[in-house]
Amino acid sequence: MTSNTKTTLISGATSGFGREFVELFAQDGYNLILIARHEQDLQKVANEVKAKYPVCDVIVIAKDLSVPGSAQELYDEVKGKNLTVDVLINNAGFGSHGLFVETAMEREQKIMHLNMISLVELTKLFLKEMVSRNDGKILQLGSTVAFMPVPKMAVYAASKAFVLSFTEALQHELKDTNVTVTVLCPGAGDTEFFERADAEDTRIVQDTTLSDPAKVARDGYEALMSGDRRVVSGAKNKIQAFMSNFVPDSFLAVGMSKMMEDKS
Incomplete structure (x- = not known):
């Protein structure tokens, strides 16, 4: 990779917010390490990026981060290529829709592993290097559901509450360094998330305006570059997150349960 250019690693890089992050970092001249499950999808994105931004070097690594041991494998592959990660974007994640007593345990385990365990492992592995250099940036993909319980998507929402708490603790630990962590x-975004979660018929999808992934990624990118601790994308979402501080969780759960009902 080009030696005088910084490198960004982006997980979940082939669609949704991740694909938009690829575009933003390529525009600003970063070299890229793109992570997703499928080699063919990754190569397609890499070809598009290199055609549009010829000075941008792109490496793809196919890895399913919902599998135990995958984060360490990814780190080892990056180190094996003698690459330094200056910016880490922990974007990969997925959810599942349905009553907890009825959803598949194996799927919930994969959600928890991807959304929490792999995120923590990648953060620790690359953060150690950043702290030793006293330079680096990490973006964690949280959600507005981190601020409230969400019936029919209980495990996913809880995983994002974990991400928020974990990130805010790290921010305090890193306050005397030049390393920043942003959440x-x-x-709800106009991505493949709800389709993958079998939730495309819910009221939150059918009756609300979904966020533009490009706008969300831009908000996250600008906050990351500014070293901000947290950014809630969208005016409506900012109000919702703020009001969650004053509304009892039991009321929030009722409202979210209705939003997660199938409209049909």
């Missing part, structure tokens, strides 16, 4: 909290 991006978007609302």
